[in-house]
Amino acid sequence: MALKILVVDDEPMIIDVIKAYLERAGYVVYSALSGSQALKTFRDVNPDFLILDLMLPDFSGEEICKRVRETSDVPIMMLTAKTAEEDRINGIVIGADDYLTKPFSPREVVVRVEAILRRTKQASGRDILSFNDKDLMIDFLKKEVRVKGNEITLTPNEFKLLVAMAEYPGRVYSRLDLLDKMQSESYEGYERSIDVHIKNLRKKFETDTKNPEYVITVFGMGYKFGGKLDVSNPSI
Incomplete structure (x- = not known):
């Protein structure tokens, strides 16, 4: 079954071009010209991917992203004319997968x-x-994380960041390495967004954030995962 993609932009010509290319690649494409229409269509069709313009006539793409992330971890790619670094960092922090x-x-x-x-x-x-x-x-199928038996609520980007490091315990990742793991492209200058995610991860499951057990800083290099992988593959 073909995957469904929702394209949200207030410029019909942009939607038409993106739609033509995606349909040629085999996807089923839905579209919306406003934020309110986007949320309704998202609820109705439950797409597998969301392409989201940030500057919409009724409310912002950032707000749509936040609302979608309350109930879904569907991949989101933001489209925008905004070029400021802070705009891009904010988009990544609130849950976008690409920009x-x-x-x-x-x-x-x-x-x-x-x-x-x-x-x-x-x-x-x-x-x-x-x-x-x-x-x-870490349960990859359910996208759940449990610490001492208690489920920890992570944002989609926090989950991806944790998984990227946990797959290879002890390996040191630079900030750009981790951006590569979280997105399709590296964005030079946005390494600070990784620091934000790291800080939030530690707050959520480290017993002592100043002496973390799992998400460890390697000074001058980046971060590594400090957990010891269990031999068995248990069930939650």
Whole structure:
């Protein structure tokens, strides 16, 4: 069954071009010209991917992203004419998987969509990882994280960041390495967004944020995952 993509933009010509390229690539494409229409269509069709313009006539794409993230971890790619670094960082922090500035190539849109969907599909095929005698457990299918048996609520980007490090315990990742893991492209200058996610992760499941057990800073280099992988593959 073809995957469904919702394209949200207040410029019909942009929607038509993106739609033509995505349909040529085999996707079923829905569209919306406003924020309110986007949310209604999202609820009605439950798309597999959301392409979201940030500057809409009724309310912002950032607000739509926040509302979608309350109930869904569907991949989101933001389209915008905003070029300021803070705008891009904010988009990533609130839950976007990718960020593309206008003008852009519609072929690049398709390539980025397919890259993100490949990663999503790969992640959905995993089972469970547990660390430190089941102290920390990551369920890839349910996208759940449990610490000492208690479920921890993570944002989609926090979950992706944790998974990127936990897959290879002890490996040191630079900020750009982690951006590569979280998105289809590296964005030089946006490494600070990784620091924000790291800080939030520690607050949510580290017993002592100043002496973290799992998300460890390697000064001058980046971050690594400090948990010891359990030999067995348990069930939650």
